[in-house]
Amino acid sequence: MAGIKEIRTKIKSVQNTRKITKAMEMVAASKMRKAQERMRAGRPYAVKVRNMAAHLMQANPEYSHPYLNEREELKAVGVVVVTTDKGLCGGLNTNIMRLLLGRYKEFQEKDVKMQFTALGNKGLGTLTRLGAKIVSQEVGLGDKPELDRLIGAIKVQMDDFEEGRVDAVYLATSRFVNTMRQEPVFFRLLPLPGKLQDPYSAFEHPLEGVDQGEETKASYSWDYIYEPDPKSVIDELLKRYVEGVVYQAVAENMASEQSARMVAMKAASDNAKKVIGELQLVYNKTRQAAITKEISEIVGGAAAV
The missing domain is CATH 3.40.1380.10 (ATP synthase, F1 complex, gamma subunit)
Structure with missing residues (x-):
């Protein structure tokens, strides 16, 4: 059961991190529009x-x-x-x-x-x-x-x-x-x-010198x-x-x-979602194995009696 508890704690930690990165992504998206306009x-x-x-x-x-x-x-x-x-x-x-x-x-x-x-x-x-x-x-x-x-x-x-x-x-x-x-x-x-x-x-x-390119001749003068x-x-x-x-x-x-921050936080949020899915799968497998083991022990004890 200790393993299941550790996995559950880790899932909760990654979920909290994903909430932070998702919020930062949304804030960066809002600031990005204003910065681009400016x-x-x-x-x-x-x-x-x-x-x-x-x-x-x-x-x-x-x-x-x-x-x-x-x-x-x-x-x-x-x-x-x-x-x-x-x-x-x-x-x-x-x-x-x-x-x-x-x-x-x-x-x-x-x-x-x-x-x-x-x-x-x-x-x-x-x-x-x-x-x-x-x-x-x-x-x-x-x-x-x-x-x-x-x-x-x-x-x-x-x-x-x-x-x-x-x-x-x-x-x-x-x-x-x-x-x-x-x-x-x-x-x-x-x-x-x-x-x-x-x-x-x-x-x-x-x-090196600056490449000025081809010079264009002025068609009129400025006064x-x-x-x-x-x-x-x-x-x-x-x-x-x-x-x-x-x-x-x-x-x-x-x-x-x-x-760049919006893109980075979106990538972090997506990665966190992927990690949560993988941890959830491990958690389910570990929990199922623990339940199966307990059932086997009960059945074995009953048969012995």
């Missing part, structure tokens, strides 16, 4: 800001912003790492950190110094264990990205690039493709790519009236553009997190 709502803004900045630079070619200046040699780089604050979201964070560690080794082989900005607790923990140089961080981002909280962390990297302490700034995050697929990406944030192309359109190898002056407008717009790219990356990562 992510999709931010994409048109990023596209418009990118197009406007590109047009302004074409209209004012005599001014070159520091964010556009390519460095001859990479001696030091900054990396903004976007991960989640919580786990239980499948291999989302693992895939990002695996990609980042591969780039980390490549930079080390080229004797390129690295400094990191961690957005999210999971990435911060991995970088701390790695002994990496962390210059800024922001954790506890919640379910909705707030630009005010992100600006302080990424401004450290932007200032270091402007002042020449780093020669490039990269962004490691997860790109939302669909509910079942999220891609870890690593692309250059600064200096900005030529014509301000979509950073997600060409994932860059960190030690703007600047207030107060072209330099001030372009400077402010490019800063907003970089901040917008990081904000969108965080929004994409949050949508990826909820999607």
